[in-house]
Amino acid sequence: MDRKDNFVAIKHLYNRAAFGISYPELTKLSRKRLSKAVDTLFIPPKSPQALTVANHEEYRAQQALLASLGAKKEQTPEEKQQRENITKARNEKNRELNIAWLQLMMTTENPFLEKMTLFWHGHFACRSGNPYFAQELNNIQRNNALGNFKTLLLEVSKSPAMLDYLNNQQNRKGRPNENFSRELMELFTLGRGKYTEADIKEGARAFTGWAYNKAGEFEFNPKVHDEKPKTFLGQTGLYDGEAIINMILDKPETAIFICRKLYIFFVNDTPDEQHIAELATHFYAAQYDITAVMKKLFTAEWFCDPKNSGNKIKSPIEFLVNLSREFHVTYHKPQILIQLQSSLGQYLFNPPNVAGWPGGKSWIDSSSLMLRLKIPSLVLNDGVLDFDGKADPEDEAVIALNRKPKPKPVKSYVNAQASWDQFLASLPKDMKQTELAAFLLEPAIGKKIIDLVKHNVNLKNTAIAVTSMPEYQLC
Amino acid sequence: MERRDFLRKTAFAAAGTFFVPAFMKPFEALALDELSLYKNLVVVQLSGGNDGLNTVVPFGNDIYYQMRKNIAIKPDEVIKLNDMQGLNPNLNCLRELYDQGWMTIINDVGYPNPDRSHFRSMDIWQTASDANQYLSTGWIGRYLDSNCATCNSPYTAIEVDDSLSLAMKGNSKKGIALKDPGALFRNTNEPFFREMINSDKEHLDEDNLGYLYKTMVETSSSANYIQNTSKIYQQNYVYPATGFSNQLKTVSKFICSGLKTRVYYVSLSGFDTHVNQNNQQGRLLQQYAEGMNAFIKDLNQNNKLEDTLVVTFSEFGRRVAQNASNGTDHGTANNMFLFGGRLKKQGIFNPAPNLGNLENGDLRYQIDFREVYGTILDKWLDVNNGDVLNKRFNTLDFI
Numbered sequence: 001m002d003r004k005d006n007f008v009a010i011k012h013l014y015n016r017a018a019f020g021i022s023y024p025e026l027t028k029l030s031r032k033r034l035s036k037a038v039d040t041l042f043i044p045p046k047s048p049q050a051l052t053v054a055n056h057e058e059y060r061a062q063q064a065l066l067a068s069l070g071a072k073k074e075q076t077p078e079e080k081q082q083r084e085n086i087t088k089a090r091n092e093k094n095r096e097l098n099i100a101w102l103q104l105m106m107t108t109e110n111p112f113l114e115k116m117t118l119f120w121h122g123h124f125a126c127r128s129g130n131p132y133f134a135q136e137l138n139n140i141q142r143n144n145a146l147g148n149f150k151t152l153l154l155e156v157s158k159s160p161a162m163l164d165y166l167n168n169q170q171n172r173k174g175r176p177n178e179n180f181s182r183e184l185m186e187l188f189t190l191g192r193g194k195y196t197e198a199d200i201k202e203g204a205r206a207f208t209g210w211a212y213n214k215a216g217e218f219e220f221n222p223k224v225h226d227e228k229p230k231t232f233l234g235q236t237g238l239y240d241g242e243a244i245i246n247m248i249l250d251k252p253e254t255a256i257f258i259c260r261k262l263y264i265f266f267v268n269d270t271p272d273e274q275h276i277a278e279l280a281t282h283f284y285a286a287q288y289d290i291t292a293v294m295k296k297l298f299t300a301e302w303f304c305d306p307k308n309s310g311n312k313i314k315s316p317i318e319f320l321v322n323l324s325r326e327f328h329v330t331y332h333k334p335q336i337l338i339q340l341q342s343s344l345g346q347y348l349f350n351p352p353n354v355a356g357w358p359g360g361k362s363w364i365d366s367s368s369l370m371l372r373l374k375i376p377s378l379v380l381n382d383g384v385l386d387f388d389g390k391a392d393p394e395d396e397a398v399i400a401l402n403r404k405p406k407p408k409p410v411k412s413y414v415n416a417q418a419s420w421d422q423f424l425a426s427l428p429k430d431m432k433q434t435e436l437a438a439f440l441l442e443p444a445i446g447k448k449i450i451d452l453v454k455h456n457v458n459l460k461n462t463a464i465a466v467t468s469m470p471e472y473q474l475c
Numbered sequence: 476m477e478r479r480d481f482l483r484k485t486a487f488a489a490a491g492t493f494f495v496p497a498f499m500k501p502f503e504a505l506a507l508d509e510l511s512l513y514k515n516l517v518v519v520q521l522s523g524g525n526d527g528l529n530t531v532v533p534f535g536n537d538i539y540y541q542m543r544k545n546i547a548i549k550p551d552e553v554i555k556l557n558d559m560q561g562l563n564p565n566l567n568c569l570r571e572l573y574d575q576g577w578m579t580i581i582n583d584v585g586y587p588n589p590d591r592s593h594f595r596s597m598d599i600w601q602t603a604s605d606a607n608q609y610l611s612t613g614w615i616g617r618y619l620d621s622n623c624a625t626c627n628s629p630y631t632a633i634e635v636d637d638s639l640s641l642a643m644k645g646n647s648k649k650g651i652a653l654k655d656p657g658a659l660f661r662n663t664n665e666p667f668f669r670e671m672i673n674s675d676k677e678h679l680d681e682d683n684l685g686y687l688y689k690t691m692v693e694t695s696s697s698a699n700y701i702q703n704t705s706k707i708y709q710q711n712y713v714y715p716a717t718g719f720s721n722q723l724k725t726v727s728k729f730i731c732s733g734l735k736t737r738v739y740y741v742s743l744s745g746f747d748t749h750v751n752q753n754n755q756q757g758r759l760l761q762q763y764a765e766g767m768n769a770f771i772k773d774l775n776q777n778n779k780l781e782d783t784l785v786v787t788f789s790e791f792g793r794r795v796a797q798n799a800s801n802g803t804d805h806g807t808a809n810n811m812f813l814f815g816g817r818l819k820k821q822g823i824f825n826p827a828p829n830l831g832n833l834e835n836g837d838l839r840y841q842i843d844f845r846e847v848y849g850t851i852l853d854k855w856l857d858v859n860n861g862d863v864l865n866k867r868f869n870t871l872d873f874i
Contacts, residue, residue: 396523396747
């Protein structure tokens, strides 16, 4: 591969594995072979990465207060206020957590790790009103993002956020709740059609007693565990939850299911079953080592095929993070990031349901596309966002308490600042307008784009124009 | 003309028509459909889980008063419809519509294994899925996808809001969200936007980039069509000055100006009344009733009520017993309202909720909400409901 091809390939790699790449870094990396560039993605971070917005002490204090309030039949106005304060504090923390993660993605030196975390965030989709639980699950997904899938699956299954969300907390001997067992098989591992309704029922019995305690920590409760034999996927035995997970992982279908999702996320919306089978065989043989399968994916011959580049619609998060990293954007009023996520249809920590965001073309409708085309000029030129996002259904109680029937239409200054000096200084001195367009866009630039930018007098205008094009929505 | 020449000419002509792929043709070029009876559906979403029992009050049932000591609506305040049920006094404005035969109430609508999470239950209502099924398309979106004779334009479904609800998203087609037709028109007529869609046709294939351009072209065509069609209409009817009424006013403007849109979607938010319910719910119900009163009478004056069906839903009702904070918690089955000039069964459609036969303190549903959707799809939107709801649902006799 010559230098120019390598430049294109590494740009593609960083668009998919990270959130784009700066010009100097791209120039530096394109001196290396592609496989070496892939290896650099996997260098572990210098210090452990984690979100640390919520903390355990605060959670325990709130729980203790809630427990004491819950025990009383009649509450004084003061006690009601205390309860309301906790809800308010948690909502506030949830927003902080959301912004903290988004800003981590925008500034991290290990973007691949965050991209993988984002993948698992969508795969093990979960909503939790409790910021401490939500943060813990997110950190599990990050810690194991490139580790072993079995460890990741076990830790997710034992996290209070997921135990709550999929009702395993209520799953008891004699009164099984099948929700977790069903989603475990349908959405997390095997995929629809690879198990029976009876497997779900038996699986649910094996997970009885998987719960968290008052301290918010996983604790197996033998008293409510169903110890009788279960017949699962054609075998009978005294299975507990971990045994069920092992049996699910023994099925190659699980490797295929995960690899199909990886392929759709990192390679192409349209799955290629042969390529997926290649990945799955490798993943299964490597005993579900995620690093192994991701190296295989990025170094596969087909990864850089023309049909696999410049043809994926960026998710709202990819779009926002990509834009912000590219131009070193500072958000002076980070709350705007929540409004943007919600308006664009991907509000982190708030997936539509346990199946996660459907992705691909479903990101785009007339209004979300119009907003996407407008965002670069708003963010890069500090414009006014005149767009009223929908209320999240979970916020209805807060809206109900407000005097006003509907929050006023929001007219917010984006109040963001791009570092143009930094961006322009990173470009070659004699860079042409069309070269900048080609660098910022993944799809090949045609006559239309060339005509639109070639007479520009400065690169800044070209950058704003190019990022406002539909082509910039693709990576 | 020699035969060879002729062939060459027709081949050339054929190539010319293929040059612009079919899906890219601006719809202005399509022949306007000649549907004489243009039927509109207006979906009204009450978000947060409206308390159905304090909306249509079962004042004839003692259990209601026993279970809601502080928040029950007193019998003498209820607007009585029969000797069992009546309207919350804040719905006073609906009475006139009810008396005209323009309103139907369906009791106890729900679905099996109900979910009490706002998000999940709204998801279920919007996608028309089973409780344990996850669909990424909405029921109106799939109606658009079905390619039926009545839904072939990009403005077939309009949501009066800034962003589009899942209900309106199909696989290949989606509704359009707009709060203000003028603003969308200005945006799609900005020079840069026009330049992007007017220049060459190099990206107009069926891949993702083609999809983006197709969406832009359709948005622009729709914006022009909606703006140019609706701006000539002079709206005289006076609506209350609330956000909800404004949405209905916009819908009325679209309907009365003859826009060839089939489905409109509006919503009113804030019904999650866990605490001190009566003031909050009362205020919202009043806004709802005042808006609806203006809307229905406006349509009637313009001879459009016969062509319009309005359906109101909420993601769930609330528990039968009140809670300790003079509010109610998340429940299950709920009533739905229908309005229009061609209702077959006016008034109360089916028996009142049976408060003596609850399931863990919740109402049991009598009617699956997909039977209501199914009826609307079959009898109003002229499409086989099985094609949209993934399986066939029985239809009801309300239209």
